[in-house]
Amino acid sequence: MLERDSPTPLYEQVEALIKKNILNKTWPKGKKIPTETELMKKFGVSRGTLKRAISNLQKNGYLVQRQGLGTFVQADIEIPLERGLYSFAEYFQAHHIDYSNKILSAKIPKKTSKDIADKLGITITDKYLCLRRLREVEGENIMLIENNINIANAPHIETADFSKESLFSIIERYSKETVEYSETKYSAVGANSEVSSYFNIKKGAPILYQEQLVHLSNNSIIExxxxxxxxxxxxxxxxxxxx
Amino acid sequence: MLERDSPTPLYEQVEALIKKNILNKTWPKGKKIPTETELMKKFGVSRGTLKRAISNLQKNGYLVQRQGLGTFVQADIEIPLERGLYSFAEYFQAHHIDYSNKILSAKIPKKTSKDIADKLGITITDKYLCLRRLREVEGENIMLIENNINIANAPHIETADFSKESLFSIIERYSKETVEYSETKYSAVGANSEVSSYFNIKKGAPILYQEQLVHLSNNSIIExxxxxxxxxxxxxxxxxxxx
Incomplete structure (x- = not known):
């Protein structure tokens, strides 16, 4: 299996073997891989060599370490559009995926952006709340979320605590309306410098980009x-x- | 408008002005822009300078030249998922967008890929037809399409002329069944070397990637x-x- 005389370092050889097991589905997606001790025995390598291989595979998104549970093959996160309009937070909760939110900023911009005003159907003398959050799943930043909320349709929403409650329930409480539907668009874009630094990827690397216009039951646009x-x-x- | 003493070349200044007109929607998406003669007059530049600016904006996807019609602001191609399963060809026809197909290859691979066999629900001793096509819209290669067709469910389909007819109608004729539904997945990936050379973009540049499993009315998988x-x-x- 391992070529001890090869110019390729042992940790790279171990990395290639583990990757092979993942790609040929010997170790299926979402499943736990053998323990470090088992793998050290299997490959005949030191803990240091094994740790280095596993750490590289984590960085490249093949493996994920779960505190106290072990190392798992990274599972695909598949968002079923049939579920309709529900938040990523609701998806993660339904699939028992640990996530956390970090609020980067929540403020009413001094200068209203013309583009965002056009989307919200307001004028540039009107105001909106811009909420920016970073979502972390299993130790990895995976989403940068920017919500531009039409405060005229949800008075005082800027005083809400966005760290404790889902955005849709906050919106429904302040707007006194129900979240009804969204117009949603997806495309592939290159990471800008902000996104690349949050996600620890190269500038220009492929990003799935979503734009969503959310309507309330009275048909007004809320965000x-x-x-x-x-x-x-x-x-x-x-x-x-x-x- | 233009700074003739600036170290920034005139064509770059013209490029920036045109881009501004596009971004602030003075020249809306999908609409024709003024003629070369009008723009030369408007900006006070030579035809060479103007042509260079326009050519750069074409390369970067802001403008598109239509033979005999003029130069247009590139329109967004928006695929509405509500339309259900219909082919990109049908979409382009419905929107009067000129497109053409180039068949890169149509063959039954000697060695059946395990991954594709798993998707089609066949074994690695079974065969499938692999059809690879490049779709061009308005002078630009915009899609590389690979169809892996289970020939057991559409006997002799390898003898069809794929350059003349839509794939779904060919499938329906050879399978004697109706195309019923698909399981479709979208993600953002980086361009591999084949894709980057067909699309004239950098390796690793963002690509929207679709995988689709198509089912017939008898519930068998066709492609x-x-x-x-x-x-x-x-x-x-x-x-x-x-x-």
Whole structure:
């Protein structure tokens, strides 16, 4: 298996063997891989060599370490569009995926952006709340979320605590309306410098980009969201019927 | 407008002015821009300077030249998922967008790929037809399409002329079944070397990637498609309802 005389370092050889097990599905997606002790025995290498191989595979998104549980093959995060409009937070909760939010900023911009005003259907003398959050899943920043909320349709929403509650429930409480539907668009874009630094990827690396205009039950627009999603292992899934 | 003493070349200044007109929607998406003669007069520059600015904006996907019609601001191609399973060809026809197909290859691989066999639900001793096509829209290669067709469910389909007819109608004729639905996935990936050379973009540049498993009315799987889509101006659009 390992070539001890090879110019390729042992940790790289171990890395290649583990990768092979993942790609040929000997170790399936989402499943736990053998323990460090078992792998040291299997490959006949030191703990240091093994740790280095595993750490590289984590950085490249093949493996994920879960505190107290072990090392797992990274599972695909598949967002089923059939579920309709629900938040990524609700998706993670439903799939028992640990996540956390970091609020980067929550403020009413002094200068209203013309582009965002156009989306919200307000004028540039009107105001909106711009909420920017970073979502972390299993130790990895995977989403930068920007919500631009039309405060005229949800008075005093800027006083809410966005760290404790889902955005949709906050919106429903302040607007006294129900979140009804969204117009949602997806595309592939290159990471800008902000996104690349949050996600620890190269500038220009592929990002799944979502734009979403959220409507309330009284048909008014409550928010325009922009979401940058780290693209490794992240897919949108849908069933399309021939009409 | 133009600074003739500036170290920035005139064509770059013209380029910036045109870009500004596009971004602030003075020249809306999909609309014709003024003629070369009008622009030369407007900016007070030579035809050579103007042509260089326009050519750069074409390369970067802001403008598109249509033979005999003039220069247009590139329009967004928005694929509405609500339309259900229909081919990109049908979309382009419905929107009067000129496109052409180039068949790169149509053959039954000697060695059956395990991954594709798994998707099609066949064994590695079974055979499939691999059809690879390049789609050009307005002088630009925008899609690389690979269809892996289970020939057991559409006997002799390898003898069809794929350059003349839509793939779904060929499939329906040879399978004697109706195309019913697909399981479709989208993600953002980096361009591999093949895709980057067809699309004239850098390796690793963002690409919208689609995988699609197509089912017939008798519920059998007829094809597994992989599509690489040049991402500039290309979005998926959907309406999501809160359930």
């Amino acid at each position: 325009f969201a922009r979401v940058w999603i780290k693209s490794n292992h992240f897919t949108l899934k849908t069933i399309l019927h021939r009409k | 597994f498609a992989r599509v690489w889509i040049k991402s500039n101006h290309f979005t998926l659009k959907t309406i999501l309802h809160r359930k």
